[in-house]
Amino acid sequence: xxxxxxxxxxxxxxxxxxxxxxxxxxxxxxxxxxxxxxxxxxxxxxxxxxxxxxxxxxxxxxxxxxxxxxxxxxxxxxxxxxxxxxxxxxxxxxxxxxxxxxxxxxxxxxxxxxxxxxxxxxxxxxxxxxxxxxxxxxxxxxxxxxxxxxxxxxxxxxxxxxxxxxxxxxxxxxxxxxxxxxxxxxxxxxxxxxxxxxxxxxxxxxxxxxxxxxxxxxxxxxxxxxxxxxxxxxxxxxxxxxxxxxxxxxxxxxxxxxxxxxxxxxxxxxxxxxxxxxxxxxxxxxxxxxxxxxxxxxxxxxxxxxxxxxxxxxxxxxxxxxxxxxxxxxxxxxxxxxxxxxxxxxxxxxxxxxxxxxxxxxxxxxxxxxxxxxxxxxxxxxxxxxxxxxxxxxxxxxxxxxxxxxxxxxxxxxxxxxxxxxxxxxxxxxxxxxxxxxx
Numbered sequence: 257x258x259x260x261x262x263x264x265x266x267x268x269x270x271x272x273x274x275x276x277x278x279x280x281x282x283x284x285x286x287x288x289x290x291x292x293x294x295x296x297x298x299x300x301x302x303x304x305x306x307x308x309x310x311x312x313x314x315x316x317x318x319x320x321x322x323x324x325x326x327x328x329x330x331x332x333x334x335x336x337x338x339x340x341x342x343x344x345x346x347x348x349x350x351x352x353x354x355x356x357x358x359x360x361x362x363x364x365x366x367x368x369x370x371x372x373x374x375x376x377x378x379x380x381x382x383x384x385x386x387x388x389x390x391x392x393x394x395x396x397x398x399x400x401x402x403x404x405x406x407x408x409x410x411x412x413x414x415x416x417x418x419x420x421x422x423x424x425x426x427x428x429x430x431x432x433x434x435x436x437x438x439x440x441x442x443x444x445x446x447x448x449x450x451x452x453x454x455x456x457x458x459x460x461x462x463x464x465x466x467x468x469x470x471x472x473x474x475x476x477x478x479x480x481x482x483x484x485x486x487x488x489x490x491x492x493x494x495x496x497x498x499x500x501x502x503x504x505x506x507x508x509x510x511x512x513x514x515x516x517x518x519x520x521x522x523x524x525x526x527x528x529x530x531x532x533x534x535x536x537x538x539x540x541x542x543x544x545x546x547x548x549x550x551x552x553x554x555x556x557x558x559x560x561x562x563x564x565x566x567x568x569x570x571x572x573x574x575x576x577x578x579x580x581x582x583x584x585x586x587x588x589x590x591x592x593x594x595x596x597x598x599x600x601x602x603x604x605x606x607x608x609x610x611x612x613x614x615x616x617x618x619x620x621x622x623x624x625x626x627x628x629x630x631x632x633x634x635x636x637x638x639x640x641x642x643x644x645x646x647x648x649x650x651x652x653x654x655x656x657x658x659x660x661x662x663x664x665x666x667x668x669x670x671x672x673x674x675x676x677x678x679x680x681x682x683x684x685x686x687x688x689x690x691x692x693x694x695x
Contacts, residue, residue: 267646271340271650296329314527319397330668340380343379344641345579347371354369355630372580373528377567380642383638391626392405394615406662415628415630417651420647431644457548465538475521492597494520497594515541519538520537532553537552548605551604553602555600571600576602590603
């Protein structure tokens with residue numbers, strides 16, 4: 257039988273016996289029992305080796321870029337630490353550039369967490385620690401003084417803890433539907449929303465395709481990061497749309513059936529995702545001016561999976577799709593999964609009014625305002641997929657946990673910079689290859 261809210265609050269308090277709140281300040285990086293660079297290289301297993309120099313080139317730009325591409329290192333560090341055992345659906349790769357805007361099924365633009373490759377059920381604090389660290393690193397990259405970065409990180413944790421406390425007192429359905437109403441007043445968020453307004457499928461059609469002499473549309477070839485796929489490989493990609501359709505919610509099947517496939521391409525995306533197989537299918541609805549771009553993106557096991565017991569998934573694409581649905585109040589109506597050539601894939605719309613956070617927008621007050629929004633979004637996702645009463649019972653007034661996670665974020669950001677220096681050293685000694693044209 258489900259416990260009362262009061263009983264769940266008390267259950268959260270008892271979890272302090274497993275992991276004290278002040279202990280969250282510990283990083284233990286000096287006592288690592290693994291080599292971070294070898295851990296990074298080992299995470300490439302199952303990827304296309306020829307694309308890895310592009311991934312490493314993108315990671316070489318800055319400590320924050322390195323942090324974005326090295327979730328396997330932080331997962332190994334977090335996996336060694338005591339944790340609360342209070343599970344939620346983790347975003348898994350919570351950092352400020354995995355916040356963005358996109359079109360909801362009703363066409364309205366929303367701002368939320370928007371990348372879930374690493375999603376898995378795990379301790380709530382792992383997401384909070386990763387996001388808090390990212391705020392410190394992104395703030396440093398944007399030119400803020402270190403004390404301002406540390407303060408913004410603390411502001412993020414305070415926002416998270418405060419909203420979790422609020423959710424623990426609210427009706428459950430009200431918390432699950434919680435909307436953030438300050439988006440247009442937050443400069444980095446409003447810029448992402450404006451970018452979303454411009455990022456239409458029609459614009460993508462102009463950017464990625466051209467017409468032959470007969471007026472037929474096809475993808476361009478822009479190697480090394482984008483190229484047209486033909487022959488048997490293209491036919492195999494299109495055949496995977498059948499199993500994908502079976503994964504859709506019933507109300508989405510009819511919409512999907514009104515489109516027909518036109519062409520297939522391969523696209524190198526992101527930083528952490530580089531090396532994974534990523535296909536783009538151009539589909540046509542009511543003529544050439546009605547395009548739909550589907551992204552068929554390979555998914556690997558979450559970097560956190562080996563540090564969690566009793567957590568397994570029959571299909572990695574399904575893990576990501578269902579994790580995203582658990583966290584977001586609204587998700588892509590064409591979100592699904594499929595299998596292709598022995599690999600597992602997530603399927604979603606590509607760039608349907610998507611907008612991302614620009615680090616340049618984090619100058620001035622932008623860092624603090626985004627930190628608050630990040631705290632609210634992560635709290636809502638955790639309340640939807642976990643138990644706000646249990647988390648609040650553990651956190652209490654919040655003062656102790658806020659200070660501890662801020663201390664963790666500052667020390668771990670320093671550690672990430674040290675790992676970046678080791679990465680650059682491996683690059684300089686030619687142990688790690690970079691693709692110069694992608695750098």
